[in-house]
Amino acid sequence: MNPQFTQLTLRAELQSALSKAGFSRMTPIQLQSLPELLAGKDVVAQAKTGSGKTLAFSLAMLQSLVVQASHIQGLILVPTRELANQVAEEVRKLAKDLGNVKVLTICGGEPIGPQISSLEHGAHVVVGTPGRVEEHLFKGTLDLTQVSHFTLDEADQMLEMGFVDAIENIAVYLPPARQTMMFSATYPKDIEQLSARFMQSPILVKGETET
Ligand code: ADP
Ligand code: MG
Numbered sequence: 585m586n587p588q589f590t591q592l593t594l595r596a597e598l599q600s601a602l603s604k605a606g607f608s609r610m611t612p613i614q615l616q617s618l619p620e621l622l623a624g625k626d627v628v629a630q631a632k633t634g635s636g637k638t639l640a641f642s643l644a645m646l647q648s649l650v651v652q653a654s655h656i657q658g659l660i661l662v663p664t665r666e667l668a669n670q671v672a673e674e675v676r677k678l679a680k681d682l683g684n685v686k687v688l689t690i691c692g693g694e695p696i697g698p699q700i701s702s703l704e705h706g707a708h709v710v711v712g713t714p715g716r717v718e719e720h721l722f723k724g725t726l727d728l729t730q731v732s733h734f735t736l737d738e739a740d741q742m743l744e745m746g747f748v749d750a751i752e753n754i755a756v757y758l759p760p761a762r763q764t765m766m767f768s769a770t771y772p773k774d775i776e777q778l779s780a781r782f783m784q785s786p787i788l789v790k791g792e793t794e795t
Contacts, residue, residue: 586610592618597681598646605677611636613791622647626764626783630771631791637737637767642675644765645733649708651683655730658709659758661751663741665691665713671737672711685709690726692716700725714742714750721757728757734782739768739775748778755782769794 586609589602602608610618613631620627621644631637645658660675662668668689679685690699690712696719703725710717710726720726734755736742742751764783768775771788779786 586612586615592622594622594643594647595682598643598678600681601678604680607639611639611791613637613789614640616789616791618643620787620789621763621765624763626786628766628768628771628775628779628783628786628788629791630768630788630793632794633769635791638671638674639678641733641735641737641765641767642671642678644763645709645735646675646679646682646685648732649679649682649685651685651708653730654706654708656707656710656726656728657731658733658735659717659728659731659754660709660711660735660737661714661717661742661747661754662711662737663713663745663747665689665693667738668711668713672709675709675711679709687711690716690720692719696720714747714754718750718753721754728754729759731758732762734758734762734764736764736766736768736778736782739766739778740770740772743772743774743778748774751778752781 613635617629617640672687686707687709688707692715
């Protein structure tokens with residue numbers, strides 16, 4: 585059996601959230617990636633769908649989140665609105681014991697006005713689709729200058745959907761001193777190239793891959 589989360593040096597508020605959610609043992613990809621992520625390394629993680637990737641990058645981000653600071657500290661890019669909602673829910677659940685952590689979804693196909701007012705009220709974490717995040721950056725309605733954790737979830741799908749230019753444009757707005765995490769079900773050549781552009785000596789970890 586895989587080791588338990590209690591073996592990781594996670595803040596107590598995250599350990600309690602994990603046990604309340606009923607998560608006790610790490611999945612293979614969590615076991616491989618979390619020690620590297622918690623050490624602050626850039627990580628490219630490849631593992632099949634359903635292997636628990638969301639929990640891995642969410643824990644790494646929340647471990648160093650400062651609730652008292654109201655600026656955006658985590659940016660998670662995802663390919664679709666459905667996934668944005670799902671990821672935001674999981675982050676909120678894990679963050680419950682940390683206090684009032686504000687997680688916003690910023691996706692295309694929705695009116696931009698309400699997103700602008702939500703952003704004006706401040707957020708700790710933004711989960712969004714690349715096109716709309718880019719649009720806010722160009723308009724000056726999204727401040728990513730203090731992001732410490734940048735995640736690309738379902739990176740292979742985002743590339744397939746043609747989001748590469750948007751991702752490149754977004755990266756320009758992020759501080760160079762940050763942790764970058766890339767999660768993908770597959771590891772094609774273009775993912776490798778993308779990681780070389782955005783990440784600092786990334787560590788490649790593999791869980792169970794698609795057969
Ligand atoms: P992926 O992004 O790799 O496709 P998800 O992060 O969506 O997978 O996780 C798939 C499911 O597994 C979710 O319902 C999640 O809550 C659950 N899960 C994640 N980690 C664990 C764990 N360590 N123990 C039990 N269930 C877990
Ligand atoms: Mg996923």
